[in-house]
Amino acid sequence: MxxxxxxxxxxxxxxxxxxxxxxxxxxxxxxxxxxxxxxxxxxxxxxxxxxxxxxxxxxxxxxxxxxxxRRQPAMKRLGAERYAKSKWKFGLVAFAADREASGRAWAPGDQSNRVRLVEADPEVAAALGLPVGAPVYERARLVREEGVPTHALTSFYRPDHVEGTPLVNPAPGPAGHGGGFAVLTIQGFEPDAITESLHARMPTPDEARELQLPVGEPVVVLRRMTTTLDGQVVEFARGVHAATRFEWSYNFKIPE
Missing domain, CATH: 1.10.10.10 (Winged helix-like DNA-binding domain superfamily/Winged helix DNA-binding domain)
Known part of the structure; x- marks a missing residue:
């Protein structure tokens, strides 16, 4: 038989x-x-x-x-630890922090980069405190591991915060030594707090194609808002992650 x-x-x-x-x-x-x-x-x-x-x-x-x-276990996607100032102030960008925590190799070229000036959609405008349609810088990255995409991340910035900096340089890889947070710090907008929200859904056809997803695999969608000590929003980001390629890890003290 x-x-x-x-x-x-x-x-x-x-x-x-x-x-x-x-x-x-x-x-x-x-x-x-x-x-x-x-x-x-x-x-x-x-x-x-x-x-x-x-x-x-x-x-x-x-x-x-x-x-x-596929390699197992999935790569760790750190929580607060991936954004530690002790990392990006000394040159380690967030996606590389995830790789090192998972014992994986990484190279700057693992991250592509596309920068352009676009009109703020309603969500971006509300996050950055701008009118809908106002010009904002869009920085879109696709991150790969061993040639296979793991996630796409697109950040949005006010032009007056990043004009003329490495954040608007379209060269592949992180935005200079320490990445975008280091650039914002040099500009006088040091990141101090981050709010992230996550939800899962099925991918759009474009997302499935870009991330090379098999039929039936969902994605984890991330929204990130980064603020300075005085509460000014300096980055709004949207990410789409292949669900099976990450293990999301959080370490925190239990509030009183």
């Missing part, structure tokens, strides 16, 4: 979990035809099984590489 795709997915899942197919930087499943020959099924059955594993976040089909096994 021929094995079905669900049973086949269970076998492949077990092999991933027991290390038969290693979860390292180069780990992949055997080629579809090799699996079809081993289990005496057609390639269509292999594809169906792989799609199940994709939906679980265990593998990703990457063009010209094959079926890549």
């Amino acid at each position: 021929s094995i079905g795709y669900r049973e086949l997915a269970s076998v492949l899942r077990s092999r991933i979990e027991d290390g038969t197919y290693p979860r390292d930087a180069t780990g992949t499943l055997p080629k579809h035809q090799e699996l079809a020959d081993e289990f005496t099924v057609n390639v269509k059955t292999i594809r169906q099984a792989v799609r199940l594993l994709e939906a679980e976040g265990l593998v990703t089909v990457v063009r010209r590489r094959g079926t890549v096994i």
